[in-house]
Amino acid sequence: MSSAEPARRGVRLPRQARREQLLASAQEVFVDRGYHAAAMDEIAETAGVSKPVLYQHFPSKLDLYLALLEQSSQDLVDRVQQALDGTHDNHLRVRAAIEAYFAFVDDKAAAFRLIFESDLTNEPAVSAIVEGTDTRCAMAISHVITADTGLPEDQSMLVATGLTGMAQTAARYWLREQGRIPRGQAAQIMSVLAWRGVSGFPKADART
Secondary structure, three states: OOOOOOOOOOOOOOHHHHHHHHHHHHHHHHHHHHHHHOOHHHHHHHHOOOHHHHHHHOOOHHHHHHHHHHHHHHHHHHHHHHHHHOOOOHHHHHHHHHHHHHHHHHOOOOOHHHHHOOOOOOOHHHHHHHHHHHHHHHHHHHHHHHHHHOOOHHHHHHHHHHHHHHHHHHHHHHHHOOOOOOHHHHHHHHHHHHHHHHOOOOOHHHOO
């Protein structure tokens, strides 16, 4: 049985439960094969449903992929926002935000591959979600930077974009080299680097 735990054929589920099941099965197939090599037949088989049932929920493979991409995007944005909301200590916020990226790429469902390694970024709707994910995460961090340092919004956004880019790239590198550095230690190393940069900006109250 696949990791999506498909229901047996013929078992009726509430519509939302069925949708969630189909998305889980689709994620497994898209992550394993990429968009172009994935087939709706295989996704239906993985989910344990007929193709007509799959098409009742998602009219096309692209519709299914976009729904899954939106879900994965929101997951990452939520993780980053929760990291920032979890403390008022900006040093800890930096650490938590970076840890959010490491935890996201380390999730066994591997949804990060859909956002960071999609083979369909030439599709405008896909690229809009991918780019929007980066922007939303950076904006959440930039609000904290602006409040803490008093930097103008455009400068804070530049710094935040650099931080999220660093966190994403480092987390993906760590995953490729997994086992050589424990996740917590890797996140700590990157948070030290990030904090030394961010803490170099004067505090907002020191500018008045």
